[in-house]
Amino acid sequence: MTRVMGAAMRRIQAGNALSAFGLGFTVPYLYVYVAQVRDLGAGTAGAVLAVFAMAALVVLPFTGRVIDRRGPLPVVVGGAVLAAAGAVGMGVAASVPASVLSAVLLGAGTAVMQPALATMIVWCSEPSNRTRAFATQFFLQNLGLGIGGLIGGQIVDVGRPGSFTLLFGIEAAMFLVLAAVAGTVRLPRTSATASLPKEMAARGGGGMRALLGHRAMVQLCVLGFVLFFACYGQFESGLAAYGTEAAGIDPSTLGIALAANTAVIVVAQFVVLRLVERRRRSRVVASVGLIWALAWIIAGYAGLGHASQTMATAAFISTYALFGLGESMLSPTVAPLVADLAPDEMVGQYNAAFALVKQLALAVGPAVGGPMGAALHGPYIVTFVLFSLGVSVLALRLGRRLTPVQDQPSLAYTSRVVAVHKPEAVTASY
Template sequence: MRRIQAGSALSAFGLGFTVPYLYVYVAQVRELGASTAGAVLAVFALAALMVLPFSGRAIDRRGPVPVLLVASVLASLGALGMGLSDSVPAVVASAAVLGAGTAVMQPALATMIVWGSTPATRTRSFAMQFFLQNLGLGVGGLIGGQLVDESRPGSFILLFSIESVMFLVLAAIVLTVRMPGSPALQDRRPGDRPAGGVRALLAHKAMVQLCVLGFVLFFACYGQFESGLAAYGTEAAGIEPSTLGIALAANTAVIVVAQFVVLKFVERRRRSRVIAAVGLIWALAWIVAGYAGLGQGSQAMATAAFISTYALFGLGEAMLSPTVAPLVADLAPEAMVGQYNSAFALVKQLALAVGPAVGGPMGAALHGPYIVTFVLFSLGITVLALRLGKRLTPVQDQPSLAVKPSRVVARHEPEPVKEPAAA
């Protein structure tokens, strides 16, 4: 588990070098325009939609390790190609390879965590992964912000090269991981044929509702980080491109500081209500972003408000990390963990495909409607989360309910064994 978490964090460190600057790189540094930047970011996510339907079954049949190795190499090639591209076809092709590789890495890593954990430790394992990934992402973004220079395309080549190397580092670490032998794998061997498939998943109403909720979550937050919110900040609020890295660092700082404090709170609460609270927090974040673009205060106040938006998003993310991913695992049958993780990753990538295409142009030109739209989407998260809670069993919604009964059973199991022996 330590190796899995370390590799995940280092790959996120590489992503942090480029994530805040993708829009600026394509639109301004390569001078391909805002519409092209939005289209390239959409292609990044669309490529994932092409591979994720097949990755889940491959993970369940072959195991997550070989799938993750292939994905890491693809992502490395895509990152390097992105840095060297100076035309629309080259950027689009590189984005497709990079998007496919990084997308498959998500369910593969998630399945490794599920296989290497127990229901009692799973919540904290996913929280730790999210904590380390965001730490790597934020540190990478902060360092990248000091290296980036819009007047020197070579500085961006350096950023993408570092990202490429980090994906290879992830592959090297994964090669040292030996998954068989873990008690969590006894009933989930890689060779076991998954039963049910897509039809069984679609018949699972709670999972379908969680996927709908997941789409809105990712569309209203992550789908805007790299496109709409960045465009809104630079165009409406007058934010400097280097400030985008500081905003991402603030997002990470909140996660780093709050993650395990929030975890103690979340573990004792119903998951559906925690997600509903996230919707309210994000609605506030979008309102603060709206203030940043009003132009009524000083530039310093606008910058502070914009950075605060990312910080509020970070608080919501810290609440989601020990909630959503473990819920996907708890809903999944043992032989379909990879398929459930891939299905949820597919929903995420669909949101990331639609998000930039919608948010990019709106954030750059339709400032007022952009903010109102995503305030409403955030409030929609609250409504959908409360509806999902009605579909979950008490233990699925609040796993802490199962802790005490399991301890009582464990204490009383030896007693019937000792009595016959004494007789």
């Protein structure tokens, strides 16, 4: 990594951590703020959360092409400013229209920043250090979210709307800090997009068709959907409902479980990185599926095993901790693989497509898992044990489509040869 690349990477990681710190201030309290503090009701709060997710689904399909045409930097800055406006608006919103509009701005802004930041990390890294760069990003995001949530919890007071206005103000300030930091980044690589508009015009704008014709990327997107559906899509919906209804977990214990999840990620990330960065990515992801299957079985014991309340609580917290262990294995594996699969001129579109898959899973996950976790306890556990085992099967199948270097990047360090995997011709998928 050159000095310019190293300086750019440090600024990107610092800005990313600060924005995560700002998000941590408000994300856990958004529902309570709209429903109780502003007294707009549970229905409006649910609508605000839904709009927040839907805004991301609307903008992400267009984000990748903008990144590839204009570069990731203006997208990060624009997204951060948009999210800051949404945060300020949410902090003073006292009506349903104002809350919904603020949620649109906040959801759209945070959504477009994800693939743009991932593309900046790709541009400022090399295959030999990309795995560690994405692991560092994930570590700093979770550290920022955890610290932000912890401090925010000490500030919030349901009886004082001004305390929430302060939280949203801090969040907006952190987004503006990200915009300012990103604006100072000198990206070392800009030639990849120089000829893209002409090439895109020549192909008739077939970027998405090329992506859909890339079978390895399509398989990775399917795998990604199952990953996010079986884990992140259940944290604050199905698994929380199951814990309180089936296992009798006190609602306050949910905060402890989430803290355990974050703590495992923060403590284990770089230890795990040393263990996985020289192993085949497909097998690492397959191992995550087995770990998560065990986590769901332990959750089943907590709610269905007739254990004492203390044992049930310990088992439930252990479930979240095991999820964190799996997450720490995924962070240096999946995101770098998206980058390695992407042609240079389509890195933004590949990152945006994967972000869209994640957002879809986060939208579908609560809708499916919430009702099941609350009422169908046994089927809920069995369903997600099977989904976790499905992760292992899909990962091993994906491994057969990857080149040896894509599956195990450390092979390139000794051979000094990096294989580039281009998408199959679009006609290959028919």
